[in-house]
Amino acid sequence: MNQSWHTHNPNGKYRVIVTKTLPGSRWIDILAAADCRVDVCQEKSVLDIETIRAAMGNRCHGAIGQLTETWGETLFTALKAAGGTAYSNYAVGYNNVDLEAATRADIPVGNTPGVLTETTAEMAVALTFAAARRLGEAERFMRAGCYAGWLPDLFLGNLLNGKTLGIIGAGRIGTAYACMMVQGHGMSVVYYDLSDNSELENFVSDFSKFRDARGLPPVTCRRAVDLEALLKAADCVSIHTVLDDSTHHLIDAHALALIKTDAILINTSRGPVIDEAALVDHCRNHPDFRVGLDVFEHEPAMAAGLDQLDNVIVVPHIASATRWTREGMAILAACNVAGLLRGDPLWGKPDILPFLGDQSPRAIPSIVNADELGIAP
Numbered sequence: 538m539n540q541s542w543h544t545h546n547p548n549g550k551y552r553v554i555v556t557k558t559l560p561g562s563r564w565i566d567i568l569a570a571a572d573c574r575v576d577v578c579q580e581k582s583v584l585d586i587e588t589i590r591a592a593m594g595n596r597c598h599g600a601i602g603q604l605t606e607t608w609g610e611t612l613f614t615a616l617k618a619a620g621g622t623a624y625s626n627y628a629v630g631y632n633n634v635d636l637e638a639a640t641r642a643d644i645p646v647g648n649t650p651g652v653l654t655e656t657t658a659e660m661a662v663a664l665t666f667a668a669a670r671r672l673g674e675a676e677r678f679m680r681a682g683c684y685a686g687w688l689p690d691l692f693l694g695n696l697l698n699g700k701t702l703g704i705i706g707a708g709r710i711g712t713a714y715a716c717m718m719v720q721g722h723g724m725s726v727v728y729y730d731l732s733d734n735s736e737l738e739n740f741v742s743d744f745s746k747f748r749d750a751r752g753l754p755p756v757t758c759r760r761a762v763d764l765e766a767l768l769k770a771a772d773c774v775s776i777h778t779v780l781d782d783s784t785h786h787l788i789d790a791h792a793l794a795l796i797k798t799d800a801i802l803i804n805t806s807r808g809p810v811i812d813e814a815a816l817v818d819h820c821r822n823h824p825d826f827r828v829g830l831d832v833f834e835h836e837p838a839m840a841a842g843l844d845q846l847d848n849v850i851v852v853p854h855i856a857s858a859t860r861w862t863r864e865g866m867a868i869l870a871a872c873n874v875a876g877l878l879r880g881d882p883l884w885g886k887p888d889i890l891p892f893l894g895d896q897s898p899r900a901i902p903s904i905v906n907a908d909e910l911g912i913a914p
């Protein structure tokens with residue numbers, strides 16, 4: 538351990554390493570109250586596997602890692618050998634974690650659901666409007682001193698009200714985003730998912746009745762028969778799926794060619810769901826096609842040419858970046874590790890917010906390989 542690590546509660550019985558400083562301080566109190574010594578890496582750069590393994594040394598009971606790190610066979614074997622029995626990702630997504638390797642090492646993997654839902658959905662909304670109304674281009678134009686007076690055709694964009702929204706992945710975040718766009722902007726929804734989302738369908742149907750009573754046109758929600766049907770129907774496609782083998786490059790050149798040429802494409806899930814080189818080509822050839830990206834295929838790099846495209850707005854993977862959410866993620870990750878080390882039961886309820894109250898429940902909020910390990914409630 539060198540000076541880039543900071544230690545809290547040095548005499549704690551368990552040793553937990555945390556590979557980045559996390560927002561807030563309550564997460565440290567939670568781990569300290571569970572008798573953990575907490576070693577926190579102060580480096581901003583992404584830690585490689587060797588550095589993390591060296592930090593574990595031969596005594597490490599738990600770890601909190603980042604979505605930018607590859608947690609696979611090497612690290613889980615090392616964690617187990619160091620006496621480790623607990624890992625939590627500081628993220629809801631866990632495509633950076635080899636769950637089979639963790640399960641083989643008998644290590645439960647925690648994640649941080651429930652506190653990112655609205656925050657990420659709000660960013661998807663922000664990107665949708667930024668793309669539809671060309672905010673990036675218009676702001677660059679203003680800052681460059683190009684504004685010479687109001688014009689009838691200056692930066693004409695797309696009206697979303699009354700249009701069709703295509704949701705790829707109607708889970709927690711996709712559903713929250715869909716509700717915001719239906720309720721706020723009168724959009725109808727077509728979604729692509731492995732299962733029916735009757736809650737979303739019922740919400741839209743009830744909201745349509747509310748609109749009807751006010752003399753407003755109906756809104757509808759239906760599950761697409763396949764991805765092709767969604768891509769052809771939508772005026773705005775927003776990606777909310779997990780990244781796995783089945784969704785890698787789900788949006789490739791062929792899929793892009795099916796989307797309306799003046800539609801909007803938003804991605805706040807994981808970069809590799811889109812073939813980014815194909816997207817650059819598509820945007821070059823279709824200037825009215827507009828895109829908002831929070832995530833990138835080879836993060837932090839962008840595909841060559843992406844940064845030159847006026848019809849693309851890009852932000853640096855900040856969809857969950859509100860103080861409340863990032864502090865909440867830290868609390869959930871700490872509760873995952875503290876609860877595992879203490880031998881608490883799994884929470885098993887969908888409402889995760891009680892963990893953010895003054896007194897977190899004596900339970901483990903969320904373990905993604907609980908079934909595989911046979912520890913599901």
Ligand SMILES: O=C(O)[C@H](O)CO
Nearest residue numbers: 627628629630653857
């Ligand atoms: O998976 C996640 O948690 C987000 O991508 C980062 O907050």
